[in-house]
Amino acid sequence: MTTELESVVIKFAGDSGDGMQLAGTLFTDTTAVMGNAIATFPDFPSEIRAPQGTVAGVSGFQIHFGTSGVHSPGDAPDVLVAMNPAALKANLHNLKPACTIIIDGDSYTKKDFEKAGFEGNPLEDNTLSDYKVIEAPITSLTKASVADLGLDNKSMVRCKNMFTLGIVFWLFNEPLEQTINFFNQKFKKKPELAQANVNALKAGFNYALTIEAIKSSFTVLPAKKQPGTYRNITGNQAAAWGFLAAAKKANKELFLGTYPITPATDILHELTKHKWSGVKIVQAEDEIAGICSAIGASFAGDVAITTTSGPGMALKTEAIGLAVMTELPLVIVNVQRGGPSTGLPTKTEQSDLMQALYGRNGECPIVVLSASTPADCFDWAFEATRIALEHMTPVILLTESYLGNGAEPWKIKLTEELPDIHPRTLDSLDPNWKPYQRDSEKLARWWVKPGTKGMEHRIGGLEKDECTGCVSHNPQNHGKMVATRQEKIDRIADFIPLQRVKGKDATKLLVVGWGGQFGILFGAVNELQKEGKDIAFTHFNYINPLPKNTAEIFAKFDKILVCELNNGQFANYLRGQFPQFTYEQFNKIEGLPFKIKDLKNKFNEILEAGNA
Amino acid sequence: METEALQCPLKPKDFASDQEVKWCPGCGDYAVLNAVQKALSELNVKKEDVTFVSGIGCSSRFPYYMDTYGFHTIHGRAAAIATGVKVANPNLSVWVISGDGDSLAIGGNHFIHAVRRNVNMNLILFNNEIYGLTKGQYSPTSERGKVTKSSPHGTVEDPFNPAELALGAQSSFYARVPDTDVKLMTNVMISAEKHQGLSLVEVLQNCVIFNDKVHAAITGKDTKADNQLILEHGQPMLFGIDKTKGLRLNGLELEVVTLGEKGITEKDILVHDETIVNPTLHYMLARMRLPELPIAMGVIRNVGKNVYDKALHEQIKSEKTNSKYKNLNDLFLSGNTFKVS
Numbered sequence: 001m002t003t004e005l006e007s008v009v010i011k012f013a014g015d016s017g018d019g020m021q022l023a024g025t026l027f028t029d030t031t032a033v034m035g036n037a038i039a040t041f042p043d044f045p046s047e048i049r050a051p052q053g054t055v056a057g058v059s060g061f062q063i064h065f066g067t068s069g070v071h072s073p074g075d076a077p078d079v080l081v082a083m084n085p086a087a088l089k090a091n092l093h094n095l096k097p098a099c100t101i102i103i104d105g106d107s108y109t110k111k112d113f114e115k116a117g118f119e120g121n122p123l124e125d126n127t128l129s130d131y132k133v134i135e136a137p138i139t140s141l142t143k144a145s146v147a148d149l150g151l152d153n154k155s156m157v158r159c160k161n162m163f164t165l166g167i168v169f170w171l172f173n174e175p176l177e178q179t180i181n182f183f184n185q186k187f188k189k190k191p192e193l194a195q196a197n198v199n200a201l202k203a204g205f206n207y208a209l210t211i212e213a214i215k216s217s218f219t220v221l222p223a224k225k226q227p228g229t230y231r232n233i234t235g236n237q238a239a240a241w242g243f244l245a246a247a248k249k250a251n252k253e254l255f256l257g258t259y260p261i262t263p264a265t266d267i268l269h270e271l272t273k274h275k276w277s278g279v280k281i282v283q284a285e286d287e288i289a290g291i292c293s294a295i296g297a298s299f300a301g302d303v304a305i306t307t308t309s310g311p312g313m314a315l316k317t318e319a320i321g322l323a324v325m326t327e328l329p330l331v332i333v334n335v336q337r338g339g340p341s342t343g344l345p346t347k348t349e350q351s352d353l354m355q356a357l358y359g360r361n362g363e364c365p366i367v368v369l370s371a372s373t374p375a376d377c378f379d380w381a382f383e384a385t386r387i388a389l390e391h392m393t394p395v396i397l398l399t400e401s402y403l404g405n406g407a408e409p410w411k412i413k414l415t416e417e418l419p420d421i422h423p424r425t426l427d428s429l430d431p432n433w434k435p436y437q438r439d440s441e442k443l444a445r446w447w448v449k450p451g452t453k454g455m456e457h458r459i460g461g462l463e464k465d466e467c468t469g470c471v472s473h474n475p476q477n478h479g480k481m482v483a484t485r486q487e488k489i490d491r492i493a494d495f496i497p498l499q500r501v502k503g504k505d506a507t508k509l510l511v512v513g514w515g516g517q518f519g520i521l522f523g524a525v526n527e528l529q530k531e532g533k534d535i536a537f538t539h540f541n542y543i544n545p546l547p548k549n550t551a552e553i554f555a556k557f558d559k560i561l562v563c564e565l566n567n568g569q570f571a572n573y574l575r576g577q578f579p580q581f582t583y584e585q586f587n588k589i590e591g592l593p594f595k596i597k598d599l600k601n602k603f604n605e606i607l608e609a610g611n612a
Numbered sequence: 613m614e615t616e617a618l619q620c621p622l623k624p625k626d627f628a629s630d631q632e633v634k635w636c637p638g639c640g641d642y643a644v645l646n647a648v649q650k651a652l653s654e655l656n657v658k659k660e661d662v663t664f665v666s667g668i669g670c671s672s673r674f675p676y677y678m679d680t681y682g683f684h685t686i687h688g689r690a691a692a693i694a695t696g697v698k699v700a701n702p703n704l705s706v707w708v709i710s711g712d713g714d715s716l717a718i719g720g721n722h723f724i725h726a727v728r729r730n731v732n733m734n735l736i737l738f739n740n741e742i743y744g745l746t747k748g749q750y751s752p753t754s755e756r757g758k759v760t761k762s763s764p765h766g767t768v769e770d771p772f773n774p775a776e777l778a779l780g781a782q783s784s785f786y787a788r789v790p791d792t793d794v795k796l797m798t799n800v801m802i803s804a805e806k807h808q809g810l811s812l813v814e815v816l817q818n819c820v821i822f823n824d825k826v827h828a829a830i831t832g833k834d835t836k837a838d839n840q841l842i843l844e845h846g847q848p849m850l851f852g853i854d855k856t857k858g859l860r861l862n863g864l865e866l867e868v869v870t871l872g873e874k875g876i877t878e879k880d881i882l883v884h885d886e887t888i889v890n891p892t893l894h895y896m897l898a899r900m901r902l903p904e905l906p907i908a909m910g911v912i913r914n915v916g917k918n919v920y921d922k923a924l925h926e927q928i929k930s931e932k933t934n935s936k937y938k939n940l941n942d943l944f945l946s947g948n949t950f951k952v953s
Binding site for chain 2: 029227232274280289292293296304319452455461470
């Protein structure tokens, strides 16, 4: 018997090293190809290997897939894979009442319970009585399924994630071909490893079929999507591709100067695979050298980017000031993580907003943008580059761990579908040109790269004369330059789209969000709108400057609620920009995204308070 | 640098910008400016192909005085910024202008890594053993016990010898010159520019205000003949007014000997080879100190080594030929795609 479901949340959880990220990714790839809407949330510890079997070492990968209503990776799982008691312990507090739990019985020994902090055996006391438990001797069955391939014990045990994945595939009537192809490609040169993974996968699938693990399996129908060609993509990969596309559409070469840091490093990993495109990459000695090499490359005429995360951003600060002063195009990507200091390296947060807006010495205005979903990191990388090149300014692009590592289907944009970017390049002699001459519309100076005959000039971090660019300490000139640099950024508001509101005719409550919480906020608001509540949603991607109609939108609502994963940084920013409005806040700082149910509770509370 | 020769070479003054030079009268920096302008004129390069990148400090105002491309950046980071310039456009002749504080204190990390990578650029290190622009604090090259504004009781730290630091970072080109010898400096700058890889030129530079005569024992009119060993590739290491003193290897130590004494002839004197890959002798020459030994001047080391920017571009070129992707659409449409109609 097969039951049709609208959407399902599955969480793969196990020891760091149990291959849960891979199992989750392979399941995602298959559901994506089957045409489902998906959103994923990998959640793993920052230690390479925390002590085995402990809650600290639990690595998780959550995927939400479905026909409709998939705006986020979901609040709580419908299916939990718990490879050991620690994985169960780490997730017990957050399961749906009818959750199906798949357990490797081989790793549920007394020693394992103790390590995970259980007092007794959760399979025998009433701990799991509300759930459907599928307990299978996964480790031993996996070993049996690969026994004749001549592998060592460790390699055999390592295949247990595929046995488990096989069970999940059976549960949701998903085909195995995609995953089998993956292993045949990945282990082309080690066919015995490919075979072992395939054997384990099939064995898991057949095992579930044979024992009829639960009475019925489920089917999730494909989502209704815009026609087109899609592929699955993570935020970091999408950002990397967005930069490749932007450089191409600007007819320039791409340069990345960077230093590895979690969770931004995958942008480097992705771009370095594509040297065929001409991308020049300097993996520098530190964060400062990363951005500095990018500034040098920008001076020399390349589309320059630097990628980092919170602590790395702190180190880049002085150099960002130099890029602002010299008015060179540059994109600085900050894939935010929990802070302060080293904070929570693998967890998500939105707490670097104030740093992006103000974290420099002097009056140092800069463009700040943020992405909303994994796939739209492509668009925002592209847009950040466009603004940098067309307005001659550094741009900070904020994404989040949640976006960078998360995945969703991306409707592929071919290069011919993308708009051209028009850098303010001057590549031949203009006898009247001066380094800090500006165009009257954008106030942007010209970009003249070394090698251009007759246009030799000097720039630097010292204050410059408003036209010649020569060093100037003249007080009036400084005042004028400070104002001009601000005005240049403000005027970008004339070249970006107006802010939009999702939700018709609402007047009571406007939910305001920014960055990677888009899907979750939208999902929560959407559910209340369906219930007929007087609520609307607006999500900001242009943070500095803000869209020109922002105040106009705010004025239409009785209440404004700003929701963000920090202590209220965007709310405070809005208070400074538009002090005429009152902003309520909903904040969460736990290294985790919002949950739809918490948001709905909060929204309802405010809506009901309004009725009192 | 791949630039075609000019029909009529530029004169040194053609490289001077219209900006007023604002160094203190008598500053050693003027000599470096002259030497670099002369060298560029002799190298027969186009102004537009030359870029000067500097950090912070007195010396780092240098780019403003050159009628080329120039970038006056932030404290200690010139080598990192110049690396980006050179990688972005390997056809440019890139010169980093830096001081001892800039390159060896705040920029120490970038300095050693630029040397290690062997980026094809020239790094001119102005060493006056003091912080000039911040008005007289000791620097990483100040001698132990040095009394300055920030060390009224004398420093309690040992200095870097820039040459040792550079050779330790596997420098492929290191030269040292006094700011009093524009001719030697010009020749060294020319060799530096011709070298493929990072050319480090340390200038013993005098700060007339905060550290006057710090190098006087080496550069003084009366002392220079005895206290400087000017190295020339292929020539015996002779010095002194009549070139009667020389260096020889005694066991694992260098020693000064005099021609004609104890049967010493020119045959006993070491002959300078700047191209030997084993850095041992270069290292010994670089760390010679008064009064036992003279200070080595000129090009001490000039060896072939993989060049970073060149290797990086070769890798890109090879990937362009070998990749299965020819354009971005190939990439975007690769892997598991699916159609929704």
